[in-house]
Amino acid sequence: MTPPRALITGSGHLGRTGNNLARTFAEQGIQPILHYRSSGDGAQRTLDELDVDTFAVQGDLTRPGVAQRIVDEIQDRVGGLEIVVHPIGNYNRLIWETNVDSAKAIAQAALPLLLKADYGRIVFFGAAGIERPEKAGYAPDYQDAKRALLRYARALAVDHIAQGVTVNMVSPGEMTYSILDAITMPLGRAVTPDELARAVMFFIDPQAGAVTGQNLEVAGGLHL
Numbered sequence: 493m494t495p496p497r498a499l500i501t502g503s504g505h506l507g508r509t510g511n512n513l514a515r516t517f518a519e520q521g522i523q524p525i526l527h528y529r530s531s532g533d534g535a536q537r538t539l540d541e542l543d544v545d546t547f548a549v550q551g552d553l554t555r556p557g558v559a560q561r562i563v564d565e566i567q568d569r570v571g572g573l574e575i576v577v578h579p580i581g582n583y584n585r586l587i588w589e590t591n592v593d594s595a596k597a598i599a600q601a602a603l604p605l606l607l608k609a610d611y612g613r614i615v616f617f618g619a620a621g622i623e624r625p626e627k628a629g630y631a632p633d634y635q636d637a638k639r640a641l642l643r644y645a646r647a648l649a650v651d652h653i654a655q656g657v658t659v660n661m662v663s664p665g666e667m668t669y670s671i672l673d674a675i676t677m678p679l680g681r682a683v684t685p686d687e688l689a690r691a692v693m694f695f696i697d698p699q700a701g702a703v704t705g706q707n708l709e710v711a712g713g714l715h716l
Contacts, residue, residue, distance in 0.1 A: 679712025
């Protein structure tokens with residue numbers, strides 16, 4: 493039986509969320525296909541560390557046509573795709589392009605393959621507090637972009653739930669590698685990549701077919 497195949501965008505860097513997801517997926521019998529924008533050496537180091545039969549695809553998802561080229565390459569190499577996880581985001585530059593446009597592009601390119609699968613799963617990454625704008629006091633442009641992505645996720649979820657494709661969002665608080673002071677979180681510590689990975693695993697489970705259009709905060713009580 494062919495293991496589920498999962499594209500993880502932005503997973504070519506060691507120690508970050510996407511890379512940790514790749515390790516988690518491999519441990520659970522899911523083939524993680526890595527995407528990277530420019531760091532080929534980082535992607536290769538990740539592949540070497542995973543020690544599974546997989547590969548990496550390269551491309552700037554903010555550029556027209558790149559998402560489709562990446563999905564076509566995946567189809568040519570492994571024949572299909574069941575899972576797309578999109579952790580990419582940026583606070584500082586090209587905020588709309590990196591947080592919204594790239595997510596829409598890869599989701600739309602991958603949908604035909606997901607619809608052909610026995611099940612399809614899309615998980616976007618948001619940000620803690622996007623559903624509580626009165627409490628979110630940082631990076632307003634970034635928060636606005638993530639709110640727009642959540643609206644898109646919910647519209648996509650409605651459109652495709654009858655075909656077995658679910659679309660959900662995981663919204664982290666301050667991570668162990670974040671630049672902000674996580675001690676302000678009610679939990680008293682930062683969120684770990686493993687905690688995020690467990691949230692993603694819940695959404696991509698084949699038995700979670702009735703869970704769609706949801707935003708799960710993994711944020712230690714931030715903004716409550």
